[in-house]
Amino acid sequence: MAGGLPRPRGILRAGQGSGAMTPALVLEDLWVEAGPTDDPLVLVRGVDLTVGAGTVVGLVGESGSGKTVTCMSALGLAGRGVRITRGSVRAQGTELVGADEATMRRVRGGVVGTVFQDPLISLNPLQRIGDQIAEALVLHRGGRRRAHRDRVISLLARVGIPAPEERVRAYPHELSGGLRQRVAIAMAIANDPAVLVADEPTTALDVTVQAQVLDVVRTATRDEGRAALIVTHDLGLVAEVADRVAVMYAGQIVEEGPVGSVFAAPQHPYTQGLLASRPVLAPGRRRLHAMPGRPPLPGAWPSGCAFAARCSNVDEACTDPPPVHQGDDGWARCWRPADEGPPDRTEAQKGAA
Numbered sequence: 001m002a003g004g005l006p007r008p009r010g011i012l013r014a015g016q017g018s019g020a021m022t023p024a025l026v027l028e029d030l031w032v033e034a035g036p037t038d039d040p041l042v043l044v045r046g047v048d049l050t051v052g053a054g055t056v057v058g059l060v061g062e063s064g065s066g067k068t069v070t071c072m073s074a075l076g077l078a079g080r081g082v083r084i085t086r087g088s089v090r091a092q093g094t095e096l097v098g099a100d101e102a103t104m105r106r107v108r109g110g111v112v113g114t115v116f117q118d119p120l121i122s123l124n125p126l127q128r129i130g131d132q133i134a135e136a137l138v139l140h141r142g143g144r145r146r147a148h149r150d151r152v153i154s155l156l157a158r159v160g161i162p163a164p165e166e167r168v169r170a171y172p173h174e175l176s177g178g179l180r181q182r183v184a185i186a187m188a189i190a191n192d193p194a195v196l197v198a199d200e201p202t203t204a205l206d207v208t209v210q211a212q213v214l215d216v217v218r219t220a221t222r223d224e225g226r227a228a229l230i231v232t233h234d235l236g237l238v239a240e241v242a243d244r245v246a247v248m249y250a251g252q253i254v255e256e257g258p259v260g261s262v263f264a265a266p267q268h269p270y271t272q273g274l275l276a277s278r279p280v281l282a283p284g285r286r287r288l289h290a291m292p293g294r295p296p297l298p299g300a301w302p303s304g305c306a307f308a309a310r311c312s313n314v315d316e317a318c319t320d321p322p323p324v325h326q327g328d329d330g331w332a333r334c335w336r337p338a339d340e341g342p343p344d345r346t347e348a349q350k351g352a353a
């Protein structure tokens with residue numbers, strides 16, 4: 001499916017935080033495909049997302065909804081054959097769609113730091129961790145590796161690596177998973193990027209270590225006033241570190257808004273289902289609500305609302321692409337958002353145009 005879908009208004013305003021600065025990261029009407037160009041598989045369709053300066057946005061959704069493909073293609077890191085076919089990605093005002101490799105290298109690690117689920121993706125197993133962080137500094141700030149030694153040690157200390165003067169000489173395999181992820185975060189923030197993109201930064205870790213690394217993520221983002229886009233399945237992590245949340249389903253963002261209001265009063269039935277299926281340790285609560293059905297795969301998305309087949313609130317309007325229900329500081333892509341009754345279809349379609 002190509003072409004126009006209803007889009008939220010004022011995406012530059014949403015998530016911009018209090019300052020009137022350039023947003024750290026803006027994805028505007030982003031479409032991503034894979035496979036042969038004459039028979040493409042659409043993976044992401046019309047994603048609009050703004051990460052304001054100093055704002056932390058959590059990107060959530062079930063497995064396969066397109067969270068990773070969205071972030072990786074925005075940063076030019078998606079695999080071969082995955083391509084942006086439409087839209088714009090701006091990091092601190094620099095356009096990345098169609099940018100040359102030199103610009104992408106300057107932006108990645110300079111303006112945007114990245115943290116992946118598996119720290120071994122960003123770390124070279126054959127090089128001491130201190131040298132790797134120093135190299136990231138040399139690449140963006142010049143000078144020799146040795147000249148950055150003090151900063152390397154202070155970065156390791158900042159992410160809570162014990163005895164950083166000694167650990168600086170360690171190889172990645174000599175560290176535990178939690179310490180490796182701390183090193184990956186130190187490397188990602190080495191050049192003081194305006195925005196951090198973290199894909200499931202705590203998922204691969206033991207539960208106790210997850211909490212420690214979450215603290216490091218919180219320090220590197222909220223506490224240091226850095227913007228961040230954090231991809232996660234973990235709604236608890238979003239509640240802990242994010243200011244805003246974007247909910248993704250079948251290659252689209254279906255709801256976006258401040259964490260407090262989205263969690264308290266989700267507008268989209270999918271967001272309601274995700275929140276209801278969250279494990280909560282509460283007295284008397286024994287069973288989890290499981291959302292029926294599974295998300296449709298790329299290539300099998302219906303022309304109307306992709307969530308309709310699983311939605312308990314579905315009606316005949318939902319066979320058409322849903323309009324954007326615009327709130328004061330957020331939006332949902334739904335014919336029947338929680339705040340509204342059944343749609344006046346003519347009015348909604350006018351609003352979607």
Ligand SMILES: Nc1ncnc2c1ncn2[C@@H]1O[C@H](COP(=O)(O)OP(=O)(O)OP(=O)(O)O)[C@@H](O)[C@H]1O
Nearest residue numbers: 034043062063064065066067068069070079082298
């Ligand atoms: N190179 C590719 N070619 C074809 N399909 C792909 C490619 N990369 C990803 N996909 C498909 O795109 C969809 C979205 O994948 P993605 O990894 O972005 O999902 P996700 O929401 O991040 O899921 P998870 O939470 O499991 O990481 C999936 O159906 C995946 O199989």
